[in-house]
Every structure is written in structure tokens, then in C-alpha cells.
Amino acid sequence: MGGCAPGFGAELRRRRKAVGLSLTELSAMLHYSKGYLSKIENDRKAPSPELARRCDSVLGADGALLVLAPGRRSYLRRRVRDDAAGEGLTDGYRLPDAAHSAARRDEAGCVPLGPGVTVTTLAAVGLAAQHDRTAAGFQAMFIQVRRLGMTISPALVLPILAAQIKVLRELASAADGSSRRRLLLLAARYAEYAGWMAQEAGDDRAAGWWTDMAVGFATAAGDRDLASYALVRHALIALYRRDACRTVALARRAQSHREVAPRVLGLAAQREAQGHALAGDYDDCQRALERARDLLAVAGPDGSGLPVLGSSTVPDSVDMVTAWCLYDLGRPQQAVDMLQQELARVPATAARARTRFAVRLSMARAAVGDLDGSCATAAGALPTAAIVDSATIRLDLRDLARVFARWPRHPAVAALSPQLGGVRNRPAPGR
Template sequence: MSTAVHRDSTLPAYRTLFDHTRRMGQSLSPSVVLPTVITQTHALCALAGQAREPVRSEGLRLAARYAEYAGWMAQESGNDKAALWWTGKAVSLADSGGDHHLAAYALVRRALIALYREDAVQTIELARQAQRSSHTPPRILGLAAQREAQGHALASDYDSCRRALDRAAELLDRAAPESLTDVRPDSPVSPVLGTGTVSDPVAIVTGWCLHELGRSAEAISILDREIARIPQDAVRSRTRFGMRRALAHAAAGHVDQACALTELLLADADALDSATIIADLRRIARTLSRWHNSPQVQQLYPKLTASLQTTAL
């Protein structure tokens, strides 16, 4: 196969396939999506290895994004060790393809793993490491500042959290459309880094943080508004942040609303089989147990328990 064919048809096809795979990941279990992503990563690496420049480097950069997404699906499946391995593989592939910025984004991904382990210190440190180079694109810096804010919220540090959120908003506002790509703004094979389904990531992360900081009423107001803006077909994002909204309602003592929201999300949670969603589902169960005599809680708990048992299998 000629270099021209690789560049004009093969790489764009893999680029389109990447977007399709991410859409699949919004509605399917990681156990379904991850093997496909791994196969695509290996195939793209093989193609890149047979190609000449600049196709080789473009192929390796795209393979790096596949590997990074494999890391996310591994984390969603509950395998943090595999998530870290695939994230490291993504950095290696990106470096070989001339993208030296993905290493910073990998720190943001590692910080997310620490966040779900409720390790505030590690979350903050990894997110700060990602922000140390002024040469890092503004989008990655902004995503790192968001993750730092979540770490500060976990540590109950309101002022530091707000400063990090303000910095994230400034950086993401500064990020021009071309900075959404990995290396080259004219490259046809560079997918957007971070979420592509949330229109205002800083706003929804602010709601997330406010809940952690014990400001549930403020969190609910923001999450209600921002979740309504997430596309209906972005099931994973809607369920992930929807669980956070239900948790905020539970923490605020809105038992009826928390139960109603949770029940609506259970079917999607079962289908997605997401470790991050399950983590919040467990927190909801613990929080609602305070009102174990409530009729709404008693009605929900058998379904909630069955869902947790199903996703644990």
C-alpha cells in the first residue's frame, strides 16, 4: 500500500473509526468496547510501522489516542493497573510520533484514577505536574487545572478549589479550536482531548466540586442545568454526572428526588457497567441508608442492591 493511500484514505478511516468507537463507549460496557480499541490500536501501530514519514508519525499519534482511550475503558472496567499501562503506552506512542504533549495529559488521566481512589494529595500533585510546562497547550493545562480543583474539593479546600477552577476556565477559554488537537492544527488525525459531550466542562466540574465541599444546594443548581445540555445519546456522560446529581440531592436531604433520579439511572448504569459510575452508586446507597425508614428508600433499595450486585459480577 502506498504512502499516499495511507494518508488519503487509511488514516482518515481510522480517525473516523475512533470517533465511532468513542460513541460506542457512550452506551456500551467497557468489556465490549475495550477489546475493539486494543485491536484497532495494534492494527494502526502495524500500519504506521510500514509507512514513511509523515504518515508514520501521524499514524503513531493516532494510535496513541486509541491507547489513551483504551486506558479510559480499562479504568471504566475497574482495572486501574491496565488503565495505567495503556496510558503509559499512549505516551510512548505519542513520543515516537512527535507529540510530546500527551505526557502531560496522561498525568491528568492518572490524577483521575487517584481521584476515584479518594487520594486527594496524589490527585493534586499529578494535576500540578501536568501544569508545570508553559509549553503545554492551554486545553491540557485547563483540563489539569480542573482535575486539581477536584483534588482540592476532595481535601475540603474551598479557596484552592475555586482558584483552580478559575484558572481552568481562563485556560479553556484561551484554547483556540486548533489547540483541541494533539500536535498539528492541520492534522486530519488528531481527535479532541478530554470530553466531547459536555459543552461546558468547567461548569459541570464546578458542580461536582461543590458537592464534595458540602455545598449541595449550589451543586444541584449547576448540575441540573449542565446535565440538561448533555446530548441524549451521550449515555455514559449523562449517567456519570447524573449519579453525581442524585448524590448531591441525597446529601442535601432531598430523599424523594434522590431516589427518583437514582431509579431513572439504574438501567443505564447496569448496561454501562462503569466502575466510576458504580463508585457514586455505592455512595448514594450509603447516603440514603440514613433514611432507611423512608418509603421511597425502602422501595428503591432492592433495585439499588440488585444493581450493585449485578455490576460487581
């Protein structure tokens, strides 16, 4: 049986026949081969999570078929166990507090820098009386570094961020009052973005380290928003590891602190929706998306005067997240329609975001059988994917390659495969 879920194949056959579909017709609707589906129905192969979600959606099973899939059953067992225990699905996860984060620095409290990076001390530059003006300069630099991070390899951005974080820490240690708070908040923003760049460079451990450091800076400044947003960032790491339970758990924890800004709560609700979609929970996903939309609609400036947390390049993040959730929920045609619309709204300067969602649009097009369109979309995204050098985009490209593997003889797929392989198989920096 190969670890198959008992009953999935039989239930798939029963529901297919109940709606009057032949195996050939279901094959055409799902864009999987008849022979492959026959093996699923006869329990000779276990369904992938993607196929299970597609079958459930196409046959209108409302989750009754999906619940028999191996991954879904594991997810439900963890939810029942952890909810009963009051653990909120954390499965032992604990976000390090500020003191723990601080202890992970060296004895001098310095941020580790990359090879060859040097920083001039506060005493050398003589800025003790100019903290506010200096903070404004660092904020302007941060905006420029984030723009740079949209278009080049994260490995090139990280040393810049590390150097600025060290300087900001030195400046904050010599300041007091509102100047110290602003410098610490800037250091927190830099460190949070360094966490994202580390994840994009393929180093999840460093991503968590930088994010925890950001929490330490923000906590010292009396800001609680970043501590909750750090949970959203850790949830993203879990999402890319395909851990639906942990994604949902961390996103819910981020929403449990109602005193934080609506924007942070809205971003957390979006992440929760993505976790539910990964698990095939349509209703919970939609409820989380509605909550995200309501929260982000009322979110205003956080009062710090700093750049907003989270992406600022996607005009409607809820619609974009909804589009990808629909794909994960087995509704690829709806995903295609929304992704095309939203991708057209992302500015050309946001190369990383445009590439990410173009790859996802390619996957959705392949899932509905539009192989020529899928390959054309992917071909347009691959040159930029090589430049931005994103580990998370490479994960999506590997998923795309697995989708294309079902049609190795299709002319467009065969022509694209060498270029696709060259980008998706690039090793992460330092590995």
C-alpha cells in the first residue's frame, strides 16, 4: 500500500461515480494521467496533498475526501491534541524572549559582521549631539537598502544591514530619551529586514537569529508590535517548510496580543489563512482572510514614523494571498484569474515580488492544463529569478519542476527544462 491513507482511493472512486464521471473525464479535469489516478483509486499510490485538495474541490466533497489524505489526517490529529492541551498548536515552539536574544550576542554585545566589514565608532565620527539628524539619515538609508533588496542577491544586502545595525546600537547606547527610542526602533527594523534577507539567502537559522535580535531592540524601546510581528516571520519559515500546524499556531499567537497595531494583526491573519490553505481548510482560510482584510483596511501609521512592517510593494496583499490560497485549496483557475490581475499591479521596480508571483502564476496555469502559457510565464521570470537569488523562489521553482515532470514530452516544457533546472538547482550561498 506504500503508506496510503486507508479509504482515500475507494472514496475517490465512489464520489467520482456518484457524479457520473469516468476516470478519463476526471483525468482531463485534474490534468493528471488516467493511469496515475487508477493507481490512486486502487490504493497503489498515496495521493499528494496537492492532488488530494484538487480531487476534493473538483468533486465537491467539502473536505470529506480531503480528510482521508495522509497529510490532512496528521494535521487534524495535531489540532485535536494541541487544542485539547491548550497549546495552540505550538508543538513545543517557543519564541526566544528579549533577554534570551541578548544573551546570544557576544560579550561586548556586538552584532557579528561579515568578512572584511569594519565600522567606525561613535567617538570617531563625533555624532553624540546629532542623534535625531543621524536617525533620519539611517531611516533614509534603510529605505534605499530595502529597495536594493528587491533587485539583488540577499547575500549582498546582509553585510550592509549588519554594519548599519552595529552603528545604530552604538548610537543608541550613547543617546537617551526619545532619541534613544528612535535609534533602537530603527535598529529593530534593520534587524527584522536582515532576518528576511537571511531567509531569502537560504539560512533559516540566521533568519530566526536576526528576527529575535529585532525583538530585543524593539522591546528595549518599549515597542510590542515587533514581538508579535516576529511570530509572523517565524510562521513564514514554517510555511515554506510545509508545516501547516506550526504556521497556524504562530500566526494565532501573533494575534493573541490585541494591544498591537492592526497592521500586525492583519498580517498575522493573512499568514494564518496561508496555513489553513496548506492544510486544505477552506472555511478557516476564508475566515482568516476576511479578518485580515478588515484589519488592514483600518490600519494606519503606527506612530513611529518608520517604514511599515511587511511588504510595501504589493498593492493589495490580501488579494495576492487569497490568490495563492486558492491554488493551495485546489482551485487553480480562480488562482490564475486573481494572480494575473494582482501581478499586473506590482510595480516593475519590485523585481523579487514580481518574480515570486510570476512563478506562482506559472504553477497555477500548469495546474489548469495551460502548459504553453505556464512555460511562457516561467520563461519570463527565470532571468530575474537568477539575479535576485531567492531561496524561497527556488523552492517554488522546484515545485514547478515537479508539476512539469508530468509532461516531459510537451515541447514548451522540454524547451524550458534546462533553464529551469539551472536556476532552481543553484545552491544557497554558503552551502
